Amino acid sequence: MTQMPPPVLAPDVFQRRLLGWFDAHGRHDLPWQHERTPYRVWVSEIMLQQTQVATVIPYFERFMARFPNVLALAGASQDEVLHLWTGLGYYARGRNLHKAARVVVDEHGGEFPVHNLDDMAALPGIGRSTAGAIIAQSTGQRATILDGNVKRSLSRLHAVEGWPGRPAVERRLWALAEHFTPRERLVDYTQAMMDFGATLCRRGRPDCARCPFNDVCLAHERGEERRFPESKPSKALPTRTTLMLLLCDDDGRVLLEQRPPSGLWGGLWGLPQFDDGESLRAWLDARAPGAKLAPSWASFTHVFSHFRLDITPQPARIARLDAVGEAQRWYDPEQPDSIGLAAPVKALLSSLAPFTLTAPAGPEPLHQEYSS
DNA sequence: AACCCGGGGTA
């Protein structure tokens, strides 16, 4: 076990400097800072997990106007909640927010369990850091946060080596965060830690000249502020392949399917997808036996953060297909419906509009042409 | 075009 160097400052010195900076330069007028109830702090924290303050504010205001308390939220339908979440992305968090409201009402008598960190962290969508943030900010009890801002500041201050996603690094950062957490002024301290990372100890250009810790910061001493926190080790992206069926009818409309509610492109509309030509054919035989295949189009690649997807569009034509399932629709590229489309599907469909798909006389073998 | 983000899920 490696001996860790001690923290660069005693807790009381760190707190005094941080709060002095916060009093002069922190954010004091955010909507959730006034009438700072657990409910309002919770909603703001969940929204802020994925989005910056300026974007969150109008969403937060609309949300509060429609769902002023946890009871109102628990009584709403999931659709209504997701409607107000539209545009924020990460809909799983909107769903968790709704689920957690129901747990608070059903299992905690409508009161957030703000006197028990573990109970808070057991609520859907709330982990250790968010639980700490809600408790500290809504009650002033001693609780510690470790969000991305705090991880960045602390890893610079102590030149913590290694990617914070690694358990050993994360443990060290939690220990530092707990070490500095005061026993008083928790509301201000917690906001100060977030503001400090967000506005001064920024990812790109930290403002070291104005930093109250620039005399003790180990990263600054080495002139290596930008090296911390270390980034996630990059891996070669795996490549997956898929066939996307462009089944067109005589009116030039294309068959779309709605994707399952969770996972990749959850809830969005897309083209029927297949791992290989065999399963595509089987699908056509079963559901559109009169369809005629055209030669497939050139493949293209869509890149995600964690894999590359090689997409081969496979056009086919059918005179008419009456049985359209609930999660299916005919889509007219020239008069697009206002629905959510997966990004590459959207690109494919908009490129489709000016063209007419032609089908050969008979069924063709699947023929893949790869562009360079 | 990389990089980032807190929590949930899985092997």
Add this chain to the structure above:
DNA sequence: TACCCAGGGTT
């Protein structure tokens, strides 16, 4: 316990 996942915004 040690990964992987989502997907829009920032840089």
